[in-house]
Amino acid sequence: MALFQIGNDKVTIQIDSMGAELKSLKRVDTGTEYMWEGDPAFWGRTSPILFPLVGGLKNREYLHQGRRYQMGQHGFARDMQFKLKSQTNREIWFTLESNEETMRNYPYEFLLELGYELKENTVIVKWKVSNPASGDLYFSIGGHPAFRCPIQDDTKQTDYRIRFDAKEKITATVIRDGLASDVKEDYLLEDGCLRITEHLFDRDALVIEEHQAHETAFVKPDGSTYLTVCFDAPLFGIWSPVGKNAPFICIEPWYGRCDSHDFEGTWEERKWGQHLAAGESFEASYRIIFS
16 A cells, blocks of 8 residues: 655645545645545545446346356445556556456456546546457446535534536435435425535435536535536436434446346446447546635
């Protein structure tokens, strides 16, 4: 495990080689830290990469070519050591390749690359998945960054709102026992904002599918925005631990999702899953912008 740092005159970030996980995003002029500290009393992670699974599997297993494989929630990449590929003052890249260990429960060859680039007050998180094999590659990938909320010591989380680039409402897929149900719940927005209530996450994450929004922002009690997450992903999650009143909220761009309760298909048939033919690559990114 090693900690790497890059920065510019606006922001410095720190990344752990374990999981290539973003551990710190700090504003230079004020010293404000935007990332959750990873206190295990609430949640011991900060910004894990979700690969090759987003969410959980029905019965914690999947079917591939007639054989059943087991895999824990969110896959294995977050708990593996990445190699440093390159580093400059403004950009850093890490890699993880398939090996004997990964092939036991995920019988695909892959190359996963995870990068961080700084541009002014923006951190661009970049993913690249390549298929070096002669056969097809199926996977899901997502982010799970946890941001401090409240950000000011003299405020409480319920004083804050989340702003979307949507107008009237967002519709979330209700999660039950870690799997997607067929129930949808509408959340009405006021001026594009959703108020954070004490019970907002009582039923787990808000899973927002079908390109309903591509920008989310944390809004302070005075109405100003302090951090925005922008993405092209077709769905995303908003999460904070159930019943813990944790001082952070995750905004999670996803290219994949947990299984539904009635799912009986194969790994290749999972909803929102990604597919690469031999020699192909997948690239995606999201941006974290502080105000």
